[in-house]
Amino acid sequence: MRPGGPRDPYAGPESGPEPPFPIKLQGPVIKGFGRGSKELGIPTANIPPEGLNAYPDLSTGIYFGYTALLNPESLPFNPPSNTNTDSQSTSTSNTSLSNSSSTTFSAPSNPTKTSTTHPSAHNPHPSTTSIYPCVLSIGYNPFYANKTRSIEIHVLHKFHSDFYDTPLNLLMLGFIRPEFDYVSKESLIEDILTDCDVARRSLQRDAWRIDGKTEAEKEWEAWLRDFKWADGLSRQDVKQVEEKVLGGAGDGTGVEG
């Protein structure tokens, strides 16, 4: 149950992200249980949780940061999506990157390559890779009592279509709160909307924006725009990961792609 009382309007120190942040995760957007849009009105793009293995001490909870999507129009199997760039201008002067590490999504072994292989995922159009602020949940969604851990990213941008299978880079910069169970769906929604406000507000501070003013933030941006890991990733690879993640997870209501 969530403790009562007002929420802190900001997360993380004014001086910028502190270790263990930034934490970097990557993966294609996979299906979840379909509740985010339908039940909560807050869609969350899930990525495979295996990247978390590199962070055994990371608490479950609600985090915030930036996410980049490889231009969905470059994917042959995805419908065109809104590609407006919503980059935030930021300075990250006090950020140390020395403790950061990156965990790369690895496609299932022996994937069958098909004509759906990303033809040009090696960041061929950097200007069309969009960066957005985001808020995310890492954990078991106690309100829904999931059985396996998931990474669920709500991108703070309005899209006009889904972007399943799209390669996504996630730069986590800070922790907002632990996961809670709730007395009602409405109170869960209310808290998530507050998380969105906290994330937006927190990322607008000088040391949290990305506007290329410091070496640290240039590195953040370069990493966010680097999709070399998605070279050769096929839709079939993504389906295999989805089956693995959804197969034994949650309450059995997982949706099939």
Ligand SMILES: Cc1cc2nc3c(=O)[nH]c(=O)nc-3n(C[C@H](O)[C@H](O)[C@H](O)COP(=O)(O)O)c2cc1C
């Ligand atoms: C910012 C944010 C905060 C969240 N906080 C909680 C939480 O405290 N407790 C919880 O059970 N689920 C929490 N969730 C997870 C939602 O319940 C989850 O996104 C929803 O079940 C959709 O899941 P799906 O993608 O599998 O459909 C949070 C999600 C987001 C994006």
Ligand SMILES: Nc1ncnc2c1ncn2[C@@H]1O[C@H](COP(=O)(O)OP(=O)(O)O)[C@@H](O)[C@H]1O
């Ligand atoms: N602002 C957004 N943030 C995250 N995902 C979004 C957003 N807008 C559209 N989507 C799409 O919605 C999907 C998530 O919807 P959701 O109902 O949570 O289903 P699922 O349980 O399959 O994740 C994402 O995978 C993505 O394709």
